[in-house]
Structures are given as C-alpha cells and as structure tokens.
Amino acid sequence: MRSNLIAGLDIGTTKTSVLIAEVLGEGQRRPELRVLGVGQARTGGVRRDVVTHIEETTESVRTAVQEAELMAGVSVDRVWTAIGGDHVRTLSSMGVVAVGGEEISRGDLDRVHEVARAVALPPDREFLHAIPQEYKVDHQAGIKDPLGMSGTRLEADVYLVTGAAQAAGNLRKAVQRAGYRVQALVLSPLATAHAVLTEDEKEVGVALMGIGASTTEVCAFHEGKIRHIAVLPLGGDTITNDLVRGLSIPFAEAQRAKERHGVAFAQLVDPQETVELPGPGPGQTRQVARELIAHIVEQRLDEIYGLVHRELEDAGCMETLGAGLVLTGGGAALQGSLEMAQQCMGMPARIGVPGEGLSGLADSVARPRFSTVTGLCLYGADRFHETGQGVSTLSSGLMTRIGAWVREFF
Numbered sequence: 001m002r003s004n005l006i007a008g009l010d011i012g013t014t015k016t017s018v019l020i021a022e023v024l025g026e027g028q029r030r031p032e033l034r035v036l037g038v039g040q041a042r043t044g045g046v047r048r049d050v051v052t053h054i055e056e057t058t059e060s061v062r063t064a065v066q067e068a069e070l071m072a073g074v075s076v077d078r079v080w081t082a083i084g085g086d087h088v089r090t091l092s093s094m095g096v097v098a099v100g101g102e103e104i105s106r107g108d109l110d111r112v113h114e115v116a117r118a119v120a121l122p123p124d125r126e127f128l129h130a131i132p133q134e135y136k137v138d139h140q141a142g143i144k145d146p147l148g149m150s151g152t153r154l155e156a157d158v159y160l161v162t163g164a165a166q167a168a169g170n171l172r173k174a175v176q177r178a179g180y181r182v183q184a185l186v187l188s189p190l191a192t193a194h195a196v197l198t199e200d201e202k203e204v205g206v207a208l209m210g211i212g213a214s215t216t217e218v219c220a221f222h223e224g225k226i227r228h229i230a231v232l233p234l235g236g237d238t239i240t241n242d243l244v245r246g247l248s249i250p251f252a253e254a255q256r257a258k259e260r261h262g263v264a265f266a267q268l269v270d271p272q273e274t275v276e277l278p279g280p281g282p283g284q285t286r287q288v289a290r291e292l293i294a295h296i297v298e299q300r301l302d303e304i305y306g307l308v309h310r311e312l313e314d315a316g317c318m319e320t321l322g323a324g325l326v327l328t329g330g331g332a333a334l335q336g337s338l339e340m341a342q343q344c345m346g347m348p349a350r351i352g353v354p355g356e357g358l359s360g361l362a363d364s365v366a367r368p369r370f371s372t373v374t375g376l377c378l379y380g381a382d383r384f385h386e387t388g389q390g391v392s393t394l395s396s397g398l399m400t401r402i403g404a405w406v407r408e409f410f
C-alpha cells in the first residue's frame, strides 16, 4: 500500500461501500483527497448496524473492497471503518492538572488528556473516541488551543464515545476475515458530519440528520463543539415496510416503488396520478394512486422528524441551530424530503452531499448515501496530516487501535 493512500469502509444495513483516495497536500491544514476508486456491495449479516453473521458480512466487505481496488488500480491493506448502532454511548469528562513550567507545553496537554479519559469502563465497553472540546486556563474558558499560553491550572473538557466491545469485535473480525485490517473504528455520525458539514455551520450551530436504511443518525454542533449524538432505530426501510403492509407487495417491489414514485409530501402529488405496481398473480399489474404511496411515506417520515425534533429539544440544542438542518443518507434522496424537513423542524434545511475537499473521481461519491464513507476518508486524512504518518507505517492492530483514538488529541 502506498503511504499516501487512504481507504474508508462503511458497512451499512443495506449496502457496504468503500472509497479509496490519495491524500494530496500533506502537511497542509486541510488535506485534499483525490478519489481513485469506489466499490459497493449488498450488505449481508447486519441488523440495525450490528454484525450478526460474520461470514456474510465478510463476503460483502471483500466484494466492495475488491471493486474499489479494481477501479483505483491499487490494493489496500487497512481501512478506516465506520461503527454505528444504538449501543454507542457518549459522555463528557473533565480533566485538571497543574501546569509544570512557565507556559503550557505538549507534556501538560498529554497529562490533562490522560486525566480526562481516566474513566472506568466496564469490560463489555470499548473506547472509540476521546475528542477535546475546549480548554480552560486559570478559569478562563473557551480556549481551543492552549499550547504556549501562560497559566498555572489547565482544564480539558473531553467528549468520550464508547461502544459495545462485542459489536466492535465482530466488526473487526468481519474485516479481518476478508483480508484487511481496521485502521480505526470511527463513529458513523461523526464520519458523516465530516463529509457534509462546514466549519462555519458547526460554529453557528447545525444539526445533521442521516437517514439510512434501518437507523437515523443525529448529530448537533454549536461553537465548533459536538453537542449531541444519537442513533434512532427508524430509517428508510421502516418506510418500505409500511409500503409492504399498506400495498400488499413484496419488500423489493415496495423499495422500488418508494425510490421511483415515493414523495415525502402528499400535497406535492397530483391526486389523479396513478402508477403501475405488480398485481396479485405472476405477470399481473395494477394501478395505484401515487397519492396513496405518498401518504404512507409522509406518515412515517413525520414520525421520524418528530423523534429527531424531540431528541434535539431534550438535549437542549434547538435554540442553538442557527445554520439549520443538513439532511443526508440514502433516505435524503426521497423527493420532497427537504420541504418536509423544513416544515416539520421549523428551520432552514439543505441536502448534504460529499464534494468539499475532493478531486479526481469525486462525482462517483456525490450522492447523500456516500456521506459516511467519504467522511471516513476525510477523517483519516486529517489524522494523517496531524501525525505526519502514512497509513502504512502503523503495524500491530493494537497499536493502530490505541494510536488512533489517542491521536485525536492533537
């Protein structure tokens, strides 16, 4: 593997996607990615973002990575892998130390981070991220980078993310059996946010809503800090299941009907319009009012937006979302979903599509469903720049794992 290559792997509930890119502008503050290859496969053995059948998932990983490798004309051995699911927990932790010398040194920062992350974890949990949010020097708050400042007391506010050790372990196993190594596990909503939110939006206040197949990811930022992360157990496939019941058609047909004729807002549909769906017998068809499909879709979407609204309200975020809502994930491709979001959430909304910081075959990932996999590579490229290390320089799996989350401090 060339040292400036980076690969992302997103094992979603319906599709496994892989992106291989070259990191350009090493040493620059925001490196750019030249997209070399994209691979996709149907996901097997995953329920609600958690691996339930390792062999099937391994096969999906192998197919998707090989496809991306073929397109890129390179091979990879390590992949930045997304982890999602409702087993993920977050907590804020504070660390305090006395500053050793005249000014705050790298050593002081290391110590304060060490203190902040010294949280006892039960054996069935594993650390995924430890993200410094801000520092206080001698009670002066709101400091982003205290290095070199004078002071006697240094405090760090660190956002810790943990996941179920078993879920993380099975994910690693599925990747390893396919012949690759996990560079680091990255929380899926954080990766997604990396691909579609701007620094300005995060500063002003923004909510991200990623509608996947089985889950909806929510993430809120304000003043550049993560304010809330949640994974809700409803997604695009929940809508499809409603269509299965409401229209008495098989899942695959319902999925097709939703993607072709589905509309988020029944008002947007001409009440006279009908669409052709499969009939009860083989080779038969029937006409169904498009408005009926829209009604079913709208009802469920209304519930999903309602849950997101409540989630953000309970977290105390609703007042701090000056930049509004960014909608992404496969479900964001539904016609009228933006209008629906604006109405249900009462704030401006836009669709988040990867593109920022990308060159090369960037068009191949310019769709909302590729936000997570693109975010993984961008996230990896940032770490890459921060450590000055190529992806191939880390060796043992353990080193990679510990190294990756500790390095988030720099």
Ligand SMILES: Nc1ncnc2c1ncn2[C@@H]1O[C@H](COP(=O)(O)OP(=O)(O)OP(=O)(O)O)[C@@H](O)[C@H]1O
Residues within 6 Å of the ligand: 011, 012, 013, 014, 015, 016, 048, 049, 211, 212, 213, 214, 215, 216, 235, 236, 237, 238, 240, 255, 258, 259, 260, 262, 329, 330, 331, 332, 333, 334, 335, 368, 369
């Ligand atoms: N054009 C479209 N219109 C409506 N829905 C769509 C469209 N394209 C994709 N979807 C829906 O998006 C969902 C898949 O989204 P995505 O690919 O982001 O999910 P995933 O990553 O596999 O799942 P998850 O993130 O929940 O694990 C499916 O429910 C699919 O039907």
Ligand SMILES: [Mg+2]
Residues within 6 Å of the ligand: 012, 013, 212, 213, 329, 372
């Ligand atoms: Mg997904």
